[in-house]
Amino acid sequence: MTYDATFRVWRGDDEEGEFADYTVPVNEGEVVLDIIHRIQATQQPDLAVRWNCKAGKCGSCSAEVNGKPRLLCMTRMSTFLDTETITVTPLRTFPIIKDLVTDVSFNYEKARKVPSFTPPPGLEPGDYRMQQIDVERSQEFRKCIECFLCQNTCHVLRDHEENKPKFSGPRFLMRIAELDMHPLDTLDRKKAAQDEHGLGYCNITKCCTEVCPEHIKITDNALIPLKERVIDEKYDPLLALGRVFRKDKAKKG
Amino acid sequence: MLSPGRARIPQKTLRSDRWWLLPTVTVIVLLSFVVYATWRAFEGAYYYASPYLSPLYSPCLATSCVPGSTDLGTPIGSWYVLSPALLILVFPLGFRMTCYYYRKAYYRSFWGSPPGCAVAEPHKKYTGETRFPLILQNSHRWFFIAGLIFNCILTFDVIIAFRNPEGQWGHMGLGTLVLLISATLLWFYSLSCHACKHIVGGRLKHFSRHPVRYRLWTLVSRLNSSHSMFAWLSLFGVAFADFYVRCLAADWFTDIRFF
Numbered sequence: 001m002t003y004d005a006t007f008r009v010w011r012g013d014d015e016e017g018e019f020a021d022y023t024v025p026v027n028e029g030e031v032v033l034d035i036i037h038r039i040q041a042t043q044q045p046d047l048a049v050r051w052n053c054k055a056g057k058c059g060s061c062s063a064e065v066n067g068k069p070r071l072l073c074m075t076r077m078s079t080f081l082d083t084e085t086i087t088v089t090p091l092r093t094f095p096i097i098k099d100l101v102t103d104v105s106f107n108y109e110k111a112r113k114v115p116s117f118t119p120p121p122g123l124e125p126g127d128y129r130m131q132q133i134d135v136e137r138s139q140e141f142r143k144c145i146e147c148f149l150c151q152n153t154c155h156v157l158r159d160h161e162e163n164k165p166k167f168s169g170p171r172f173l174m175r176i177a178e179l180d181m182h183p184l185d186t187l188d189r190k191k192a193a194q195d196e197h198g199l200g201y202c203n204i205t206k207c208c209t210e211v212c213p214e215h216i217k218i219t220d221n222a223l224i225p226l227k228e229r230v231i232d233e234k235y236d237p238l239l240a241l242g243r244v245f246r247k248d249k250a251k252k253g
Numbered sequence: 254m255l256s257p258g259r260a261r262i263p264q265k266t267l268r269s270d271r272w273w274l275l276p277t278v279t280v281i282v283l284l285s286f287v288v289y290a291t292w293r294a295f296e297g298a299y300y301y302a303s304p305y306l307s308p309l310y311s312p313c314l315a316t317s318c319v320p321g322s323t324d325l326g327t328p329i330g331s332w333y334v335l336s337p338a339l340l341i342l343v344f345p346l347g348f349r350m351t352c353y354y355y356r357k358a359y360y361r362s363f364w365g366s367p368p369g370c371a372v373a374e375p376h377k378k379y380t381g382e383t384r385f386p387l388i389l390q391n392s393h394r395w396f397f398i399a400g401l402i403f404n405c406i407l408t409f410d411v412i413i414a415f416r417n418p419e420g421q422w423g424h425m426g427l428g429t430l431v432l433l434i435s436a437t438l439l440w441f442y443s444l445s446c447h448a449c450k451h452i453v454g455g456r457l458k459h460f461s462r463h464p465v466r467y468r469l470w471t472l473v474s475r476l477n478s479s480h481s482m483f484a485w486l487s488l489f490g491v492a493f494a495d496f497y498v499r500c501l502a503a504d505w506f507t508d509i510r511f512f
Contacts, residue, residue, distance in 0.1 A: 134458070
C-alpha cells in the first residue's frame with residue numbers, strides 16, 4: 001500500500017532555519033529514514049542527514065520525530081496515521097551543523113574525562129578471570145550504541161546550556177557505573193562521579209531510560225545504584241565511621 | 254533551549270502526543286492524598302475502632318490517644334496535646350518524599366523539571382540535587398530503615414486485628430482484611446525500594462563471594478521493577494485502611510465479621 005505523507009523537516013544551520021513541508025510517497029514497511037532519503041533523492045538533494053547502518057546499531061541517525069528523540073531508522077511509518085503531519089527536527093541539545101545533522105563532539109569530550117578500565121597492577125590483558133555473575137550486571141550497559149538520545153533528552157543539558165561543563169550526562173554516568181561495578185576495576189570512581197561528572201544534577205526523572213533505543217534501564221540500573229554508592233562514600237555517617245574504625249584497626253594491626 | 258549554536262526552533266516542544274496527561278493525573282492523585290492525609294492527621298479523632306487502629310495513627314504514643322489504641326505504651330506522656338498522628342507521620346512522609354520513584358513523579362508533575370521528556374522546563378536555573386534542600390534526598394536509606402520499623406508495627410496491628418471488638422482472639426472481620434492488604438502492600442513497597450536493593454547486595458563488587466546476598470539482590474531487583482506500582486498501591490492501601498477505620502469509628506457502618 002502506498003500513500004502520500006506530509007513531512008515537515010527543519011532546514012537550516014547555526015544562523016537561521018525554518019520548517020519546510022514535503023509531500024512524499026510512503027510504501028509499506030518503510031521507516032522515517034527511508035522517507036528522508038526519498039526527499040533527498042527526489043526533491044531536496046542538499047538535505048543533510050547523518051546515517052550509517054540503518055539497523056539501529058550505529059546510533060548515527062538520531063533526531064526528533066514529532067518532538068520525540070528517536071532513531072530515524074527505527075521509527076516505523078506504520079506507527080503514524082496516514083493523515084498525520086510528521087515533524088522531523090535535529091537533536092536540540094547539540095550545536096547544529098546543517099538540517100538534521102548536529103555536532104555531538106560534547107559527548108566525546110566528556111568520554112575522554114572518564115578514566116578507562118583499570119585492572120589490578122600486574123594483571124595483563126588475557127589474564128583477566130572473573131565470574132559471570134560478577135560481570136553480567138554491567139554487561140547491560142555495554143549494549144549502548146552511543147546514539148546520544150539520552151544525552152539529548154536529559155533536561156539538565158537540554159534546557160540548561162550552562163550545565164554542560166559540570167554535568168556529563170546519563171551516558172557517561174552509566175559508563176562510570178559500569179566500571180565501578182566491574183569486578184576487576186580498581187579505581188574508586190564515586191567521588192569523581194559526584195564532583196567532576198555532576199551526578200547530583202541528575203534528578204532521576206527517567207527520560208534517558210524512556211528514549212533509549214537499546215532499552216537499557218539507565219536510571220534504575222546505573223544512575224540510582226551509582227547515587228547509592230556515592231551516598232555510601234559521602235553522605236552515610238555510619239559507613240564513614242566504619243571506615244575510620246577499619247583504618248584504625250589496620251594501623252594497629 | 255535557544256542556546257548559541259543550536260537549531261533555532263522556538264517551540265518548547267513539538268510532541269504531538271498527550272504527554273501532559275500523566276503529570277496531570279499525578280498532580281490530581283497526589284494532591285488528593287495530601288489533602289486527605291493532612292485533614293486526617295489534624296483531625297485527631299475517629300482513628301480507633303476496636304480492634305482496628307488506623308495506619309495513619311499507628312503507633313499511638315501519647316497519653317491523649319483513645320483507650321485501647323496504645324498497645325506500644327504512651328512514652329510521649331500527657332504534655333502532648335496535638336493530634337497523635339503528627340508525632341509519627343514524618344517518617345512515612347520522609348520515606349515517600351525521598352523515594353526515587355516519587356521524586357521522579359513530583360519533580361515532573363509539580364515542579365515541571367521536566368514536565369515531560371523533550372518538553373522544555375520553565376525554570377531558568379537548575380542545580381538538581383547538588384545543594385540544600387534537595388541534597389537531603391540522599392537520606393532516603395534512613396527513612397527506608399524507619400519505614401521497616403513502621404511496617405513491623407503495622408504488621409503487629411494486623412495480628413491484633415484477629416480479635417473481636419471485645420478483645421477475644423481467633424476472629425476476623427473485613428477490617429482485618431483491609432489492614433492486612435495495606436500492610437502487605439507497604440512491605441512490597443519497602444522491599445522493592447532502590448535503597449533496599451543497594452543495601453542487600455547492590456553495593457557489592459563481587460556477587461560470587463556473597464551468594465546469599467546475591468540471591469536477595471536478585472529477588473529485590475525483581476520486585477524493584479514494579480516499585481512504581483507498589484508505590485501507588487500502598488498509598489491507596491493506607492488511605493483506604495484509614496478511611497475504613499474512620500467510617501467504623503464514626504459509626505457510619507458496622508464492620509462485617511467473617512468469624
